[in-house]
Amino acid sequence: MMIREVRSEDVARVMELLQQLWPGKPIDDRRMREVVEKYVADQGYEIYGYEEKGTLVGIITASYRWALFYEGQVAIIEDLVVNESHRGKGIGSRLVQSFEDRVCSNKLVRAIELSSDSGRQEAHAFWERHGYSKLAFQFRKRL
Ligand SMILES: CC(C)(COP(=O)(O)OP(=O)(O)OC[C@H]1O[C@@H](n2cnc3c(N)ncnc32)[C@H](O)[C@@H]1OP(=O)(O)O)[C@@H](O)C(=O)NCCC(=O)NCCS
Numbered sequence: 001m002m003i004r005e006v007r008s009e010d011v012a013r014v015m016e017l018l019q020q021l022w023p024g025k026p027i028d029d030r031r032m033r034e035v036v037e038k039y040v041a042d043q044g045y046e047i048y049g050y051e052e053k054g055t056l057v058g059i060i061t062a063s064y065r066w067a068l069f070y071e072g073q074v075a076i077i078e079d080l081v082v083n084e085s086h087r088g089k090g091i092g093s094r095l096v097q098s099f100e101d102r103v104c105s106n107k108l109v110r111a112i113e114l115s116s117d118s119g120r121q122e123a124h125a126f127w128e129r130h131g132y133s134k135l136a137f138q139f140r141k142r143l
Contacts (some may be wrong), residue, residue, distance in 0.1 A: 003049070004049060008036075008037060008040055009057055014056070046062050048098065057083040058080075058091045059080070060096065062078055065105075067111075069136065073108045073134065075106075075111060082095075086131065093130070099112075
């Protein structure tokens with residue numbers, strides 16, 4: 001097994017995993033490919049994957065931004081998903097741990113934030129076990 005940066009050629013597998021994160025959500029192939037490419041190429045965005053026997057079985061995506069509140073940068077975990085048949089084996093925890101290790105080596109970053117749909121009770125317990133505490137309500141206006 002290994003945790004590695006996701007590359008352009010992984011995009012199809014990344015979309016399969018994202019579909020598991022958002023069951024039933026239509027994913028536009030072309031638009032999603034474009035955004036995955038941005039995550040791969042742009043500074044301030046990243047996707048790492050957990051590879052087992054040559055297949056990606058989990059991914060974590062993140063972005064970094066300046067935040068006045070933190071007087072520095074905040075790292076945001078955007079998406080975390082582990083392939084359904086691989087859950088409960090520590091893969092999600094390892095993806096989070098390796099992300100935190102990367103963040104800790106970046107002295108500009110003062111905090112990690114993430115948002116999680118209110119219905120994902122198991123995921124909330126997962127985050128709390130990893131030292132994250134509930135912070136705020138999230139509001140959205142779709143465009
Ligand atoms: C949440 C998730 C990434 C955790 O990855 P994982 O590899 O299963 O996590 P680990 O094996 O390191 O830890 C397992 C823990 O996660 C929790 N968990 C959350 N959802 C789970 C699921 N669908 N299946 C198994 N465990 C799950 C369990 O409480 C479990 O706790 P336990 O060890 O006390 O039994 C993964 O379960 C997943 O992809 N879930 C669906 C997508 C999702 O909710 N993503 C997070 C959005 S904020």
